[in-house]
Amino acid sequence: xxxxxxxxxxxxxxxxxxxxxxxxxxxxxxxxxxxxxxxxxxxxxxxxxxxxxxxxxxxxxxxxxxxxxxxxxxxxxxxxxxxxxxxxxxxxxxxxxxxxxxxxxxxxxxxxxxxxxxxxxxxxxxxxxxxxxxxxxxxxxxxxxxxxxxxxxxxxxxxxxxxxxxxxxxxxxxxxxxxxxxxxxxxxxxxxxxxxxxxxxxxxxxxxxxxxxxxxxxxxxxxxxxxxxxxxxxxxxxxxxxxxxxxxxxxxxxxxxxxxxxxxxxxxxxxxxxxxxxxxxxxxxxxxxxxxxxx
Numbered sequence: 001x002x003x004x005x006x007x008x009x010x011x012x013x014x015x016x017x018x019x020x021x022x023x024x025x026x027x028x029x030x031x032x033x034x035x036x037x038x039x040x041x042x043x044x045x046x047x048x049x050x051x052x053x054x055x056x057x058x059x060x061x062x063x064x065x066x067x068x069x070x071x072x073x074x075x076x077x078x079x080x081x082x083x084x085x086x087x088x089x090x091x092x093x094x095x096x097x098x099x100x101x102x103x104x105x106x107x108x109x110x111x112x113x114x115x116x117x118x119x120x121x122x123x124x125x126x127x128x129x130x131x132x133x134x135x136x137x138x139x140x141x142x143x144x145x146x147x148x149x150x151x152x153x154x155x156x157x158x159x160x161x162x163x164x165x166x167x168x169x170x171x172x173x174x175x176x177x178x179x180x181x182x183x184x185x186x187x188x189x190x191x192x193x194x195x196x197x198x199x200x201x202x203x204x205x206x207x208x209x210x211x212x213x214x215x216x217x218x219x220x221x222x223x224x225x226x227x228x229x230x231x232x233x234x235x236x237x238x239x240x241x242x243x244x245x246x247x248x249x250x251x252x253x254x255x256x257x258x259x260x261x262x263x264x265x266x267x268x269x270x271x272x273x274x275x276x277x278x279x280x281x282x283x284x285x286x287x288x289x290x291x292x293x294x295x
Contacts, residue, residue, distance in 0.1 A: 022131040023272050025172055026293075027057045028282065029200050030265035031207070031224030032090070033065040034235030035256025038227040039078060041263050045284055046083040053267065053293050057129040058083055059137060059174060061202045061224070062109075063090035068236060068256040070095025071109075073102040080108055086127055088139045090178040090203060091146065094119070112141040112178060113160055114151040124160040126170065133171040136164040142179020142188075142203075153177065154191055161195055166274040172197040173274060179203055182222045186210075189220035197270045198279070200224050205234040207264045207281060207288075217275025225264030230287045232257035262286030267293050 028049065033042060042060065050058065062079050066072045070092045076099075079087055086108050093111040094100055103109050103121035113123020124138035138160050140153035157175065164170040173196040177188045185201035192199050194216030200223075201208070207225025214220060228235035233242065236254040244250050262285050269278040282292045 021272070022056075022133055024269040024277055025056050025129065025131065025133055026054055027135070027172060027174065027198070027268050027270065028053065028055050028059070028265060029174065029176070029198065029224060029268075030058070030060045030227055030263055030282070031202050032061045032063055032205055032226045032228070032235075033079065034205070034226050034228030034261075035064070035068050035258070037229050037256065037258050037261040038235070039065055039075060041227055041261035041285055042079055042084075043082045045263055049284065049292075050083050056131045056133065057085050057127070057135050057172070059086045059088060059176070060084040060227075061090065061176060061178075062087045063092045063178075063202075064226070064228075064235065064256075066096050068254060071099055072096040073098045076102060076106065076109055080106075084108070085129070085135075086110065086125075086137050088137070088176045088178075088202070090139075091141055091148070110137060110139055112139050112150070114140050114153050114156040123156070124163075126164060129172075134169065136161075136170040136173045137176070138173070139176040139178060142177060142181060142184045144179065144181035144184045146180055153179075154188070157188075157192070161192070166195055166197065167272075171274055172270045175199045177201050182208065185222045186220070189214060189218060193218040194275075197274050197276055198266065198268050200266050207283065209281070211266060211279050211281045213276045213279050217273070219266070219268045219276035219279035221266045221279070221281065224266055225262075225283070227263045227265075228261050229257035229259035230262055231259045260286045262288045264288070
């Protein structure tokens with residue numbers, strides 16, 4: 001059933017809904033994993049969160065997990081072993097060269113569907129959740145302020161989503177929109193409202209405070225934030241980024257910050273139609289205020 005216009009996401013104190021025929025489905029999306037500290041937090045917390053939050057499906061954006069630039073085969077396997085059901089990538093998808101072959105061999109990793117036409121791997125795939133339900137995950141790259149002219153993400157997603165209609169072939173549909181501009185991410189949420197369960201932004205590493213459910217039942221959050229050390233400049237040690245801002249000159253490479261990480265993302269519940277009935281921001285561990293489901 002469609003949501004009435006303007007309905008907001010339920011608060012963290014909402015009571016637990018009774019699960020009938022594996023619904024509501026409980027899904028967790030975590031934002032960009034940054035470096036060793038992000039990987040460590042995934043390993044330490046993800047299994048516990050699956051149990052405590054009764055999660056049916058977990059998606060992790062891993063595109064900065066290896067040295068802050070890309071994802072290699074071994075680190076991808078570590079995220080999957082920790083409990084992720086799917087890993088999404090981004091504009092740094094192939095910064096680590098072994099991902100060119102790893103993505104062809106590991107079906108649980110997807111890259112942006114509007115990447116280079118001849119890029120290995122796929123940008124959307126159907127998965128089976130632990131409760132047996134079908135979850136379609138797609139990822140696209142934005143165009144605004146991005147360094148490379150990627151293909152139109154709106155048209156690309158439109159084609160892919162027709163292959164797995166929400167409430168038909170797919171019990172839930174999750175879109176990771178890896179983009180710089182919040183305006184473009186918000187526009188994507190409204191464009192897909194009613195056709196997907198969740199549109200969540202990644203790439204900018206800062207969790208936004210706009211978690212909500214749109215009029216036709218799609219949950220949105222402009223950016224999931226990162227799984228990394230927030231005593232940093234978007235996950236990187238502070239000195240080099242500050243030097244470049246202040247002087248306009250570089251003196252070294254960016255390196256991931258090594259303090260305790262906060263896992264940041266969004267949690268949703270979906271009903272039999274695949275529409276969102278609850279959407280909550282997630283922050284676990286580290287420096288940021290803690291939040292997530294309590295039922």
